[in-house]
Amino acid sequence: MKLRDVLRDIDITSMSADPEVEITGVSCDSRKIEPGNLFVAIKGYESDGNKYIPAAVEKGAVCVLSETLPEGVSGAAVSNARKALSMATVNFFGNPASKMKIIGVTGTNGKTSTTNIIKQIIEKTTGDKVGLIGTNCNMVGDKEFPASRTTPGADELQQILSDMADAGCKYVVMEVSSHALYLDRVYGITFEVGAFLNLTQDHLDFHKTMDAYAEAKSKIFSCSKKGVVNLDDNYGEFMIKSARCPVYTFSVNKNEADLVGKNVILKAEGVSFCALTIGELRKASFSVPGMFSVYNGLAALAVCVNLGIPLEEAAAVLKDCKGIKGRAEVVPTGRDFTVLIDYAHTPDALENIINTVRDYCQGRLVLLFGCGGDRDKTKRPIMGKIATELADFTVITSDNPRTEAPEDIISDIMAGVNCKKDRYKVITDRKEAIGWALKNARKDDVIVLAGKGHETYQVVGKENNHFDEREIVAEFLCEMK
Numbered sequence: 001m002k003l004r005d006v007l008r009d010i011d012i013t014s015m016s017a018d019p020e021v022e023i024t025g026v027s028c029d030s031r032k033i034e035p036g037n038l039f040v041a042i043k044g045y046e047s048d049g050n051k052y053i054p055a056a057v058e059k060g061a062v063c064v065l066s067e068t069l070p071e072g073v074s075g076a077a078v079s080n081a082r083k084a085l086s087m088a089t090v091n092f093f094g095n096p097a098s099k100m101k102i103i104g105v106t107g108t109n110g111k112t113s114t115t116n117i118i119k120q121i122i123e124k125t126t127g128d129k130v131g132l133i134g135t136n137c138n139m140v141g142d143k144e145f146p147a148s149r150t151t152p153g154a155d156e157l158q159q160i161l162s163d164m165a166d167a168g169c170k171y172v173v174m175e176v177s178s179h180a181l182y183l184d185r186v187y188g189i190t191f192e193v194g195a196f197l198n199l200t201q202d203h204l205d206f207h208k209t210m211d212a213y214a215e216a217k218s219k220i221f222s223c224s225k226k227g228v229v230n231l232d233d234n235y236g237e238f239m240i241k242s243a244r245c246p247v248y249t250f251s252v253n254k255n256e257a258d259l260v261g262k263n264v265i266l267k268a269e270g271v272s273f274c275a276l277t278i279g280e281l282r283k284a285s286f287s288v289p290g291m292f293s294v295y296n297g298l299a300a301l302a303v304c305v306n307l308g309i310p311l312e313e314a315a316a317v318l319k320d321c322k323g324i325k326g327r328a329e330v331v332p333t334g335r336d337f338t339v340l341i342d343y344a345h346t347p348d349a350l351e352n353i354i355n356t357v358r359d360y361c362q363g364r365l366v367l368l369f370g371c372g373g374d375r376d377k378t379k380r381p382i383m384g385k386i387a388t389e390l391a392d393f394t395v396i397t398s399d400n401p402r403t404e405a406p407e408d409i410i411s412d413i414m415a416g417v418n419c420k421k422d423r424y425k426v427i428t429d430r431k432e433a434i435g436w437a438l439k440n441a442r443k444d445d446v447i448v449l450a451g452k453g454h455e456t457y458q459v460v461g462k463e464n465n466h467f468d469e470r471e472i473v474a475e476f477l478c479e480m481k
Contacts, residue, residue, distance in 0.1 A: 001092055003063055006038060009188075010065075010087045011079040017063045018074075026088045027155055035060030038092075040085040043067070049081075082154075086187035089158035096161040097189045100131070100169055103303055104176040104186070106220050107197025107230075109349045110296045111175040112136055112454075113288070114197060116324050117300035118173045124317040125309050131164035133157070133174035136324060136454045140167045151180030154187070171307075182216040186223065193306045194224030194245075197299055199235040200348030218242035228302045230295060231257045248306055250298040252291075259302050259311075261294050268360035275301055275315050282315035288323040290356030326453030328356065331473050337363065337441040341469055343453025345372065345399065347382045353448060354390045363444030367391035368437050369451050370430065371413055373404030373459075380409065381416030388417045391448075394424040397433035399451045400459035430458065434469065435476045449473075 004019035006026065024036030030052035033039055039056035041049035041064060053064055053073060064075030065084045078084040090097070105115050112135045119130045119139070132139035138147050138160060151174065152160060164172055176194075180186050199214055214235045221227045221243035229239045231251040240247050251257035252264060252273075262274040262281075271293045272285040286297045297318055304314040323329070331339040344353045350369065357365050367387050371380045387394045396413055398406040406428050417424065427433035437447050449469050452458075458467035 003038070006088050006091050007076065008087070008091050010076075010084045013077045013079055014069070015076040016069070016074055017076060021062050023063065023092065026085070026092050028085050028153070029155075030056040030059065033059040033061050035062075037061050038063045038065065038088060040064075040081055040088060041066040042081045042085065080184070082184040083187050086154040086158075086184055089155045090188040093158045093162040095188075096158065096165040097172075099165045100161070101171045101192040101307065102161075102189060103171065103173045103307070104189075104191040104194045104220055104224065105173070105197065105299070105303075106176045106178070106181065106195070106217050108200045108346055109352065110197045110292060110299070111177075112343070113293075113324060113327050114195070114296045114299050115173045115175055117286070117296060117318070117321050118303050119171075120321040121300060121304050121309065121314050121317055122171050122173070122307070124320065125304070125313045126170075128170040129168050131161075131167075131169040131172035133160060133172065135175055136326070140164055140169060151175060151177045151185055154185045157185060176220055178213055178216040181219040189223060191220065191224040193226045193228060193303050194220040195228035195299055195303050196220065196233075196236070196239045197230055197295070198233045198348070200346055214238055215242075221245055221247070226306045228299065228306060230299065232295075248302055250295075250302040252294060252298070259298060259305070261298050264291070264294055266291060266294075266356075266359050271297070273297070275311060277305075277311060280311055282311050284315040285319045286321060287319070288328050289360065290328060290352060292352045292356070324454070326455070328353065329453075331470055333473070333477060335441070335477070336443045337445040337447065339438070339473055340446060340448045341453060342448060342450050343455075344369070344450040345453075347379055347386055350383055350450060351386050351390065353450060354386070357446050357448060358390075361444075361446045363442055363446065364392040365390075366393045366395065366437055366441070366445055366447045368395040368397060368433055368447065368449050370397045370399035370406075371409050372400045372451075373402035373406075373409055375402075377412055380412035381414075384413035384416035385418065386416075388419045388424050392423070395433050395437050396424060396426045398428060398430045398458075400455075402459050403461055430467070431472055434472050438473065438476045439480065 003021045006023050023038050026038045028040045028042050033056045039061040067081050069077040119132050122130050129141045138145045224245050227243045227245050227247040229249050231249040231254050249257040250259040252261040260276045264273045270287040275282045275284045286293050301314050326343045329341045342353045344350045456468040457464040
């Protein structure tokens with residue numbers, strides 16, 4: 001593809017490269033540059049891509065885009081390098097998003113579950129192939145592919161969308177993180193429907209304040225044809241006011257919403273409710289327990305209605321939708337106690353899973369959790385307080401410590417703990433902590449392993465070490481025979 005075509009709709013302030021030169025690929029990672037590629041130098045938060053321009057040119061980059069293009073380098077100076085990267089990849093791959101209906105879902109909690117429900121409803125009601133981009137994995141129909149992060153970088157994202165279009169996908173449902181919105185990873189994509197689920201404390205290491213976090217989330221409505229908003233969330237009204245598109249609301253508590261969940265019934269085996277909209281009432285159920293499942297189900301129904309799928313059809317197939325790995329996942333034990341794995345890693349998510357289990361737990365509710373290193377430190381004491389106040393017994397341990405000392409993270413958690421010492425135990429090593437919880441389980445206890453969810457690794461330092469809690473539980477249970 002000619003450089004002039006790759007640079008279409010990019011704000012260029014000056015240009016030294018030949019617009020007729022052939023471009024063979026686009027990347028912002030100098031290590032991945034191949035002959036004929038376009039290199040986009042981005043000044044990041046950890047490193048400055050401009051330092052790697054010589055390395056990219058040496059590896060064969062024929063053009064460089066930068067906000068501060070050095071003299072003597074063939075390329076173009078741009079006003080915004082991140083937006084330039086997104087548009088360059090959109091152009092290079094032929095704008096694959098325009099060939100499909102893209103659904104974006106953002107929110108602190110519930111993105112993975114809700115996107116999976118939406119995918120299943122679309123497939124079951126339309127018969128079309130649906131792509132999925134998210135935290136757990138990427139999917140094309142039934143085929144799964146590994147995911148590196150919630151929302152991929154712009155160059156990787158457009159490659160994925162291109163592959164999905166080539167595979168015959170008519171729809172793509174994707175999780176859209178606040179980082180992706182703030183850093184313009186999804187710039188150039190128009191969402192058929194953009195949905196906001198909720199906003200609770202997380203990522204303040206990056207956004208600094210809740211208002212800034214909300215502002216980042218609201219950007220999804222500047223690039224969506226239609227919006228879906230949870231009216232019960234504290235930031236629901238803010239999202240509606242920020243939207244540049246028509247907004248459809250859902251709620252459990254507010255009758256003025258466009259879609260309201262009524263007669264909610266919570267059971268150990270799942271939830272049921274009535275989905276009420278103007279002139280229509282449909283019974284709905286979902287096989288994952290907890291009030292959060294009601295909200296995820298309502299959000300999915302609201303999105304599908306805005307895609308043109310009748311509420312009657314969407315609600316009818318919701319009951320057949322399956323839950324996902326690492327979200328209120330029951331691990332088989334063959335014992336008289338239950339082990340549950342859940343991804344809860346924020347204060348709100350931790351409270352949600354505790355309240356969900358409390359609804360049906362007949363013994364003690366034992367919670368095992370930690371907090372991630374190199375992430376928002378302010379939520380640690382809050383989570384310590386929630387855990388020890390709401391659970392019957394808490395095991396405080398590690399999560400993904402990354403480059404922080406696990407003991408320091410636990411110390412931050414302990415600042416929020418204000419209960420008797422016989423109601424909690426600190427075990428720094430997470431595997432050891434799981435073993436202790438299992439060996440001390442009582443009849444009818446529910447042990448919740450919170451924080452890791454679908455992850456099968458633990459990040460220590462800069463390394464990802466294999467760590468699958470399902471395997472660890474099975475290993476200890478074998479030893480306990």
